[in-house]
Amino acid sequence: MKPVAPKPMPRRFHQARWDEPIIFELSQPGARGVLVPEVEAGIKEEAGDVAAKLPDALRRKTPPALPELAQIHVLRHYARLSQENLGVDLNIDVGQGTCTMKYSPKVNDQLARSPKMADLHPLQDETTVQGILEIMWRLEQFLKEISGMDRFSLQPGAGSAAIYANVAMVRAYHESRGEGRQRDEVITTIFSHPSNAACAKVAGYKIITIYPDADGYPDLAALKAAVSERTAALFITNPEDTGIFNPHIQEFVQAVHEAGGLCVYDQANANGILGITRARDAGFDLCHFNLHKTFSTPHGCGGPGAGASGVSAEIAPFLPKPTVEFDGTRYFLDFDRPQSVGKIRPWYGAAQNILKAYAWIMALGADGLREAAEIAVLNNNYLMKKVLEIRGVSAPYAAGKRRIEQVRYSWEKLFAETGVHSEEIGYRAADFGTHYWTSHHPYIVPEPMTLEPTESYSQADLDEYAAILKRIAEEAYTDPEIIQTAPHNSTGHKINHEAFDDPAAWAVTWRAYKRKTAK
Amino acid sequence: MIFGLIVNPIAGIGGRVGLKGSDGLETQHKALALGAQPQANLRAAKALEALLPLKGQFDLAAAAGEMGETAARQAGFTPRIVSRPAQPSSAEDTRRAALEMLNLPVDLLLFAGGDGTARDICAAVGTNIPCLGIPAGVKIYSAVFATHPQAAGEIAASYLRGERIRTHEAEVIDLDEETYRAGTVVTRLYGFLQVPYIARWMQNKKAPSPPSEPVRMEAIAAEIVESMKPGRLYILGPGTTTRAIASRLGFPKTLVGVDVYRQDGVAALDANEDQLLALLQDQPGEIIVTPIGGQGFLFGRGNQQIGPRVIQRVGRGNITVVSLAEKLHALKGEPFLVDTGDPAVDALLAGYLPVIVGYRERVMYRVAV
Numbered sequence: 001m002k003p004v005a006p007k008p009m010p011r012r013f014h015q016a017r018w019d020e021p022i023i024f025e026l027s028q029p030g031a032r033g034v035l036v037p038e039v040e041a042g043i044k045e046e047a048g049d050v051a052a053k054l055p056d057a058l059r060r061k062t063p064p065a066l067p068e069l070a071q072i073h074v075l076r077h078y079a080r081l082s083q084e085n086l087g088v089d090l091n092i093d094v095g096q097g098t099c100t101m102k103y104s105p106k107v108n109d110q111l112a113r114s115p116k117m118a119d120l121h122p123l124q125d126e127t128t129v130q131g132i133l134e135i136m137w138r139l140e141q142f143l144k145e146i147s148g149m150d151r152f153s154l155q156p157g158a159g160s161a162a163i164y165a166n167v168a169m170v171r172a173y174h175e176s177r178g179e180g181r182q183r184d185e186v187i188t189t190i191f192s193h194p195s196n197a198a199c200a201k202v203a204g205y206k207i208i209t210i211y212p213d214a215d216g217y218p219d220l221a222a223l224k225a226a227v228s229e230r231t232a233a234l235f236i237t238n239p240e241d242t243g244i245f246n247p248h249i250q251e252f253v254q255a256v257h258e259a260g261g262l263c264v265y266d267q268a269n270a271n272g273i274l275g276i277t278r279a280r281d282a283g284f285d286l287c288h289f290n291l292h293k294t295f296s297t298p299h300g301c302g303g304p305g306a307g308a309s310g311v312s313a314e315i316a317p318f319l320p321k322p323t324v325e326f327d328g329t330r331y332f333l334d335f336d337r338p339q340s341v342g343k344i345r346p347w348y349g350a351a352q353n354i355l356k357a358y359a360w361i362m363a364l365g366a367d368g369l370r371e372a373a374e375i376a377v378l379n380n381n382y383l384m385k386k387v388l389e390i391r392g393v394s395a396p397y398a399a400g401k402r403r404i405e406q407v408r409y410s411w412e413k414l415f416a417e418t419g420v421h422s423e424e425i426g427y428r429a430a431d432f433g434t435h436y437w438t439s440h441h442p443y444i445v446p447e448p449m450t451l452e453p454t455e456s457y458s459q460a461d462l463d464e465y466a467a468i469l470k471r472i473a474e475e476a477y478t479d480p481e482i483i484q485t486a487p488h489n490s491t492g493h494k495i496n497h498e499a500f501d502d503p504a505a506w507a508v509t510w511r512a513y514k515r516k517t518a519k
Numbered sequence: 520m521i522f523g524l525i526v527n528p529i530a531g532i533g534g535r536v537g538l539k540g541s542d543g544l545e546t547q548h549k550a551l552a553l554g555a556q557p558q559a560n561l562r563a564a565k566a567l568e569a570l571l572p573l574k575g576q577f578d579l580a581a582a583a584g585e586m587g588e589t590a591a592r593q594a595g596f597t598p599r600i601v602s603r604p605a606q607p608s609s610a611e612d613t614r615r616a617a618l619e620m621l622n623l624p625v626d627l628l629l630f631a632g633g634d635g636t637a638r639d640i641c642a643a644v645g646t647n648i649p650c651l652g653i654p655a656g657v658k659i660y661s662a663v664f665a666t667h668p669q670a671a672g673e674i675a676a677s678y679l680r681g682e683r684i685r686t687h688e689a690e691v692i693d694l695d696e697e698t699y700r701a702g703t704v705v706t707r708l709y710g711f712l713q714v715p716y717i718a719r720w721m722q723n724k725k726a727p728s729p730p731s732e733p734v735r736m737e738a739i740a741a742e743i744v745e746s747m748k749p750g751r752l753y754i755l756g757p758g759t760t761t762r763a764i765a766s767r768l769g770f771p772k773t774l775v776g777v778d779v780y781r782q783d784g785v786a787a788l789d790a791n792e793d794q795l796l797a798l799l800q801d802q803p804g805e806i807i808v809t810p811i812g813g814q815g816f817l818f819g820r821g822n823q824q825i826g827p828r829v830i831q832r833v834g835r836g837n838i839t840v841v842s843l844a845e846k847l848h849a850l851k852g853e854p855f856l857v858d859t860g861d862p863a864v865d866a867l868l869a870g871y872l873p874v875i876v877g878y879r880e881r882v883m884y885r886v887a888v
Contacts, residue, residue, distance in 0.1 A: 207879060
């Protein structure tokens with residue numbers, strides 16, 4: 001018998017392309033997924049007109065314009081769409097730098113789906129939900145140990161919600177000292193996550209942005225020129241989105257503290273520093289983690305995420321309420337917090353994500369957390385070595401220095417020599433079954449690419465990803481056309497980004513789509 | 520759709536032989552005698568090659584002979600001839616050809632040359648039609664050129680693909696070659712061209728597209744106007760960002776001049792240094808400038824009216840820089856430059872200055888010593 005032929009690398013990927021219409025277009029008037037049986041005469045007589053009590057104001061004049069489909073067509077529609085997607089379970093998901101796309105163990109999903117968890121309701125009496133309250137309390141103890149902070153709130157429903165909670169606490173702190181009006185500026189850096197500037201601005205702060213110095217580190221002299229009696233806080237990521245760790249972070253903290261401002265550490269992605277550095281040890285007053293990045297709960301495509309806001313003892317009175325407390329025998333919710341910034345979201349937090357993060361930490365233990373960070377850093381530096389061997393790519397800034405958990409690369413040279421843009425490399429990467437991302441806006445690094453391998457991927461995975469990039473770079477020099485007309489083997493098509501940018505063209509509902517295309 | 524092409528055949532001829540420019544017949548003869556090879560036609564052809572796959576979907580109008588026709592034919596096109604230049608051609612021919620293109624009108628005028636060529640195009644068509652430079656000259660101070668010839672072709676191709684193209688007014692800057700050869704740099708802002716650009720968005724929906732340029736300029740203007748105080752003079756340097764401030768106040772602004780406002784009215788339009796000093800005799804003032812072109816000059820390029828004495832009188836703390844953030848990014852970490860003509864004033868300006876980049880958004884940016 002002949003052996004099966006070896007598989008070539010990069011693989012000959014071909015994704016499903018179903019040409020699937022929008023579900024509204026599949027609607028057949030009168031089609032139904034479930035035929036509700038007629039009510040028996042006796043019951044009808046007994047119950048009367050059950051809808052009669054509905055007030056007129058709540059009654060629709062016309063039925064909602066929902067799609068009408070049989071079950072099989074609904075199932076088929078969504079199964080097809082799922083085949084036209086990529087994700088951690090399908091591809092080597094190292095191409096979405098800054099997002100920490102690690103593997104989330106399935107057993108944790110099972111725990112979260114179990115009836116013990118899924119049947120809980122936040123309005124239940126505390127005595128009947130001691131289990132989940134204990135998990136919340138214990139997760140807070142873990143996060144305190146990991147960050148060095150004194151208290152945490154698990155209430156924020158996303159990373160940006162946690163940043164917003166931190167902004168709210170900064171404001172409450174300064175107001176409590178009578179400096180609320182005077183301190184109206186928040187300082188951040190251009191390579192910190194843009195949510196820091198955005199949240200502070202939404203809360204009414206003026207934003208001062210620090211640019212990198214010649215070596216790519218946040219410019220300490222610029223910070224010193226920016227701080228004043230108007231400084232409310234510094235919101236900073238470290239390592240920044242470039243993967244470069246700011247060695248002067250303590251001097252940053254010191255300069256802001258001397259001006260009377262607070263220091264807030266964006267640790268949404270703490271994947272390279274778990275068990276190695278702690279926010280409080282560097283002098284920070286507040287920090288936050290995204291449980292859906294570092295702590296392995298799924299990203300959930302826009303929700304539910306979970307953010308955890310950590311604070312020093314001095315800021316603790318301002319934490320969102322309620323907090324979860326333990327008196328030695330029972331767990332309870334404490335609403336009696338007069339200086340609290342209030343609620344950040346309904347109820348007490350994304351309980352299923354809190355459970356998953358708790359389970360993940362319990363499975364690894366303290367040594368395991370540090371090992372996860374070390375492997376993430378090792379993987380990143382291994383991939384960086386492989387990537388920098390590829391023609392046309394570079395890692396700007398901090399020449400000769402290692403990166404922590406991710407790298408923002410630049411294809412500037414490749415673009416200058418071939419005319420191929422970084423975005424186009426992304427379209428071509430889809431032809432090999434992988435995802436690829438450039439960077440946040442604005443593109444400070446020209447023709448950017450941000451890779452973050454996390455601890456989840458094997459050496460073979462990283463070799464495969466690097467081989468795909470190498471192949472695409474070779475194509476750029478020999479046959480740029482194949483890249484510029486990509487994707488060829490993917491579901492997709494090129495997206496016309498104009499619509500994202502034009503209120504007259506964007507449509508997030510079917511109704512808006514029909515209205516805007518009718519003209 | 521009609522594209523126009525004008526080539527300044529001698530653009531860039533002085534560069535490789537070290538003549539720092541190609542203005543003037545004598546320089547051109549000298550360059551040729553030194554063995555210079557004309558590059559402009561090659562570079563124009565290179566830009567047009569990006570359009571070859573779309574041949575047949577557009578008309579190409581070109582000036583005759585070396586001023587466009589040659590490059591077009593070299594790239595594989597048969598252009599419509601709209602203007603017949605003299606032999607040898609001159610700046611006057613560039614202006615005449617540009618006027619013909621305006622009269623057609625072309626949907627996009629591509630021109631190969633340098634700052635001198637951009638000046639001639641600007642003098643002829645102003646901001647009436649979209650124009651884009653194919654970089655071929657020695658001096659490229661103006662912000663009206665594509666980064667390289669292929670990029671110019673790429674932008675023209677996206678017109679044909681029906682993509683919505685944005686244009687902005689970009690600076691036409693030129694320096695005096697005579698003094699440049701003597702070692703002094705004196706630049707002037709000659710005007711603005713309507714230049715198309717393609718904003719490169721990321722493919723990730725996590726990151727929303729930024730608002731358009733005019734909206735962001737308005738945000739900058741709102742921030743400035745909100746902080747204005749009565750009884751003060753506001754000296755606005757040239758540029759589209761500073762013009763947005765005047766528009767928000769409801770006052771006219773000369774694009775290339777230095778204009779002075781009070782919160783409630785115009786104090787002077789197109790003021791020179793002496794007029795500025797005279798105005799500052801009676802009232803405290805503030806200076807609002809935007810970095811000029813790609814070099815990041817705050818003072819001494821295109822706004823020499825705001826001379827060292829004016830800056831001294833106003834004081835460092837009353838200088839505000841306004842800029843779209845991408846102008847800062849384009850500097851790639853290089854600091855702002857100043858060249859006021861007085862080294863003591865230049866030293867005074869060194870250090871960090873706040874740059875207003877949006878409403879309630881600023882950046883601390885370094886001014887070089």
